[in-house]
Amino acid sequence: MVSKGSKPANGKKVVTQKKSAVAKKSPAVAKKTISNASAIAKKPTTQKQPTKTPINKKKQSKEIGEFDEDSLKQQLRDMISNGGSFDDDDDEDFDSDVNEQDVMDFDDSEDDGADDFYSEEEEEEEEEDVYGNDLNEEDGEEDDSENNDVDDLYDEMNSGEEEDDEEEEEEEIEAPKSTKRLNKKIEISGDAFQGFASVSDILKEEAKKTKKAPELIREINSDEEVLDENGELVDSENEMDKEEKRQQQLQQQQQKSIRSKYVVNDIEAMKNKLREFRLSGQKTPWIHSLTVTSSSPLEIADIHDDFNREIAFYKQTLQGVTECERLCVQHGLTVRRKPDFFAEMIKSDQQMHKIKTNIQSEKKRVETAEMIRKKREIKKFGKQVQTQKLQERQKQKSDAIESVKKWRKNREKGNVSDEFNIDLIDDIAAKNDRKKVEKSKLPVKGDKRKKKDAKYGFGGKKRYAKTNDKKSTNDMSGFSVKKNNEDRDYSRGKGGKMNKGGKGGKAGKGGKADAGRGGSRAAKQSRPGKSKRAGGRK
Amino acid sequence: MVKPNKILEKINKAKSKAIVEEPIIEEESESEVEVEVEVEGEEEEEEEEEELEETKNESTNTDNKKDQSIYTKKRVLFTSTRGIGSKYRHLMSDLISLIPHSKKEDKIDDRKTLSLINETCEMKSCNYAVLFDVRKGTDCFLWMAKTPLGPTVKFHITNVHTLEELQMTGNCLKGSRPFLQFDKSFDSEVHLQLIKELITQIYSTPKGHVKSKPFFDHIFSFFYQDGRIWFRNYQITDQEFKKESLLTEIGPRMIMHIDKIFSDGFGGNVLYSNPNYVSPNNTRSDHKLSKANKYIKRKHQKSQAQERQKVSFIEPNEVDTIFDN
Numbered sequence A: 001m002v003s004k005g006s007k008p009a010n011g012k013k014v015v016t017q018k019k020s021a022v023a024k025k026s027p028a029v030a031k032k033t034i035s036n037a038s039a040i041a042k043k044p045t046t047q048k049q050p051t052k053t054p055i056n057k058k059k060q061s062k063e064i065g066e067f068d069e070d071s072l073k074q075q076l077r078d079m080i081s082n083g084g085s086f087d088d089d090d091d092e093d094f095d096s097d098v099n100e101q102d103v104m105d106f107d108d109s110e111d112d113g114a115d116d117f118y119s120e121e122e123e124e125e126e127e128e129d130v131y132g133n134d135l136n137e138e139d140g141e142e143d144d145s146e147n148n149d150v151d152d153l154y155d156e157m158n159s160g161e162e163e164d165d166e167e168e169e170e171e172e173i174e175a176p177k178s179t180k181r182l183n184k185k186i187e188i189s190g191d192a193f194q195g196f197a198s199v200s201d202i203l204k205e206e207a208k209k210t211k212k213a214p215e216l217i218r219e220i221n222s223d224e225e226v227l228d229e230n231g232e233l234v235d236s237e238n239e240m241d242k243e244e245k246r247q248q249q250l251q252q253q254q255q256k257s258i259r260s261k262y263v264v265n266d267i268e269a270m271k272n273k274l275r276e277f278r279l280s281g282q283k284t285p286w287i288h289s290l291t292v293t294s295s296s297p298l299e300i301a302d303i304h305d306d307f308n309r310e311i312a313f314y315k316q317t318l319q320g321v322t323e324c325e326r327l328c329v330q331h332g333l334t335v336r337r338k339p340d341f342f343a344e345m346i347k348s349d350q351q352m353h354k355i356k357t358n359i360q361s362e363k364k365r366v367e368t369a370e371m372i373r374k375k376r377e378i379k380k381f382g383k384q385v386q387t388q389k390l391q392e393r394q395k396q397k398s399d400a401i402e403s404v405k406k407w408r409k410n411r412e413k414g415n416v417s418d419e420f421n422i423d424l425i426d427d428i429a430a431k432n433d434r435k436k437v438e439k440s441k442l443p444v445k446g447d448k449r450k451k452k453d454a455k456y457g458f459g460g461k462k463r464y465a466k467t468n469d470k471k472s473t474n475d476m477s478g479f480s481v482k483k484n485n486e487d488r489d490y491s492r493g494k495g496g497k498m499n500k501g502g503k504g505g506k507a508g509k510g511g512k513a514d515a516g517r518g519g520s521r522a523a524k525q526s527r528p529g530k531s532k533r534a535g536g537r538k
Numbered sequence B: 001m002v003k004p005n006k007i008l009e010k011i012n013k014a015k016s017k018a019i020v021e022e023p024i025i026e027e028e029s030e031s032e033v034e035v036e037v038e039v040e041g042e043e044e045e046e047e048e049e050e051e052l053e054e055t056k057n058e059s060t061n062t063d064n065k066k067d068q069s070i071y072t073k074k075r076v077l078f079t080s081t082r083g084i085g086s087k088y089r090h091l092m093s094d095l096i097s098l099i100p101h102s103k104k105e106d107k108i109d110d111r112k113t114l115s116l117i118n119e120t121c122e123m124k125s126c127n128y129a130v131l132f133d134v135r136k137g138t139d140c141f142l143w144m145a146k147t148p149l150g151p152t153v154k155f156h157i158t159n160v161h162t163l164e165e166l167q168m169t170g171n172c173l174k175g176s177r178p179f180l181q182f183d184k185s186f187d188s189e190v191h192l193q194l195i196k197e198l199i200t201q202i203y204s205t206p207k208g209h210v211k212s213k214p215f216f217d218h219i220f221s222f223f224y225q226d227g228r229i230w231f232r233n234y235q236i237t238d239q240e241f242k243k244e245s246l247l248t249e250i251g252p253r254m255i256m257h258i259d260k261i262f263s264d265g266f267g268g269n270v271l272y273s274n275p276n277y278v279s280p281n282n283t284r285s286d287h288k289l290s291k292a293n294k295y296i297k298r299k300h301q302k303s304q305a306q307e308r309q310k311v312s313f314i315e316p317n318e319v320d321t322i323f324d325n
Helices: A006-017 A025-045 A051-062 A069-104 A112-132 A135-164 A167-195 A199-219 A221-236 A237-260 A267-277 A306-331 A348-414 A420-425 A426-439 A449-454 A470-474 A496-520 A530-537 B003-036 B042-072 B086-098 B116-123 B190-203 B282-289 B294-312
Strands: A290-292 B076-079 B102-104 B127-137 B138-145 B153-159 B180-182 B218-225 B228-237 B246-249 B255-265 B267-273
Touching: A006 B228, A051 A348, A267 B190, A267 B255, A267 B267, A290 A306, A306 B180, A306 B218, A306 B228, B076 B086, B076 B116, B076 B228, B086 B102, B086 B153, B116 B127, B127 B190, B138 B190, B138 B255, B153 B190, B190 B218, B190 B255, B190 B267
Parallel strands: A290 B180, B076 B102, B076 B127, B180 B218
Antiparallel strands: B127 B138, B138 B153, B153 B255, B218 B228, B228 B246, B228 B255, B255 B267
16 A cells, blocks of 8 residues: 555665664664654644644743733633543544554564564654654644644553553554554654744744645555545544444454454355364264353453353353253253262372362461461460459459558557458458567567667577588579689789689689588578678668 | 265265165055955064064164264374473373373374374374474464364463362263353354364264263363353262252363364365464564563653653643632
8 A cells, every 4th residue: 555666765764874773674664654754744634633723822822921811711711621522533533543554554563563662763763854854744743742742641541551451462452552652752752853942933834834744645645545534524423433433444454454464264165164074964963962052152351350250151061061961861861970880080089189188288278377377466465465464463462452451450440330341351361460460569679689680680599500401502592703713813814725624623612612601691592792782781 | 084975975875775675665565455455374474564664673773873973983083293291291181081082192293294194093093183282392282173174273272271280179980971061152153163063073972982981970161252262171060959060170271262274184275364363472572572672661651751741731720829929
């Protein structure tokens, strides 16, 4: 469809510019450049063009600030009111353009993937072209900049969705996508190159463009026709519907064209074949085939949702099974095997055992995991619970003691109004207290006596108090190496490693001596530190 | 090997015989009438009648047998190419064990002359062939063919789970005949009808096959979803206190993606080629390409983002800024 005369010229250009480019890809690239040009060229012919351009102008002028506020508002209103339909139209326009391009280049399908990645380079080249040769392309880009931007957004969304699809399907969809991207890119590059220059410049260029655009169209005649049709369609009232239909058609065409070499669907031949190879020219009797077809096609919303898919499969097969069993009964076939019929199974006993153990181990694993989780939770709260309990116990104890004290005080004062229950509860405690009460009546010791008692002890058996016994000899608590070595003279210097053994030996002796010394103090009590002892004296 | 044409000829012959026999009987019956007139030797006539009836019965029986032989005398040749991996080897052995009327053949060395399989089928007296063609040790292509006259269907197999796997807990008798269940969507298109017919012929075990058992405890189900054929094999067991039977999957599982349909056995014209089919080589290369050129892509995205930001900027409305000053 593409006029092949124009191809090589562009192609060569490209090749010369990027020397690294593979020769294979150059034709594809060339096509792209042409298609871009055509895409640009098409815009003026569509009837929407005039309606959009003023808005563009206004917007640009807005930035410069030439227009009043009223006009600004109106623009905004226009844009908003146009909003949805405006965008959609654009997209479809654009898409259809793309489709047409794809219809154009048949042999492209394999190269498209690669094109995607060369687009950047092409972009640059395109720019160079723009500088050098034809201003037309630039102009066209300028005009469409806004539309394209909107399209970009739309396409972005589209591409995002499409990428989620399966890889395999992607390839086909990708072909048109890549071209889309390419187009936009180059147009954007045009923008970038020009920036938003003054309005007057833009207007001038627009004027230029409208004149020069037709030349570009003439290069690709077949496309022109398609476009014209498109234009008419856009005009009509129910443009949306028609355009959608058209799009679908185009997509179908495009799909076919992508693989036109390979796609074969020879229905007649297949029907013949089917008739031919059916056994005895008709359907096999059910007894031999045992085949059942479901009553309604299976519809699964998301095939990748494993669980729902398997459930749907299961349900349909279950229907099939019931149908089969019914037919079996009809044809007089036994369905179930007798319980005493044993024969080799598909899976060996070993395998089944494996499966069983696997299931069990899995169950166990789940259980243990749950156990561990529970334990962890308990551990988390266990500390809190424990402290709470301890506090409670402490509280109970203190409460009890308090109540007892109260009760006792009351009794001492001679109040007999104390409650009966307290009396009962503290009966035993009271008995124990009686002795203490008696003791409290005894004459109180003076301070001097107390100190003397502490120093020398009082009462009890005095004899053998200081002799060693088994417990005291084994008690090493009072021993410390440091104290033991206090009296040693280190002035001679360290003896290195050799001396250490000696120290250890002496320490043993010292321990004994110490134990002996400490014997006077009851062996149960450990001697407090020196500093504490000194403090005590003060 | 049994050529369908020959079989047809045989059937025709048998039919013609039956047709030929009938008039004779009629003639004799006429003679009977004649005999009836003669009162003598009635007993003999009765005997003759009985004999005739017996012969009739015999003839019908033989007819039935011959008819059934078309269905019963079928064998499926299972082969693979060299370099079949363990996974697909297991799959093949699973299918062989599930299909009692199957025969295993040696691996094929030369992938270019697949039409030789027709001859091996003839030698092994098989009329169907299933070939596991594994390439690069990863991509498995399943060829199903009726040899030698075709058709042949080439599938690309993915998502294979074999019987060895432990998550499929079902089990069934070796050699019990499977039910086959197809989704309704198989009837929607011609190529699917063709595939359905071929699959039924290959997978269904005929009644009275020597290795088969007269019970039904599993079902092969085929679904056409997402442009692919999904294969499942379920065990059928009775459920306690319930009418519905319980299904547990036995395996194997696989997804068959239709690539092409050929007119003959391992050759001939292409009757159908799937437009949606993408060869695994292509998907792989695409995947690699999609990973390549990260830098360029990122740059492209950045530029696009900038453009979008420019476009999406909306001047604050007059109403919004009323209370600002």
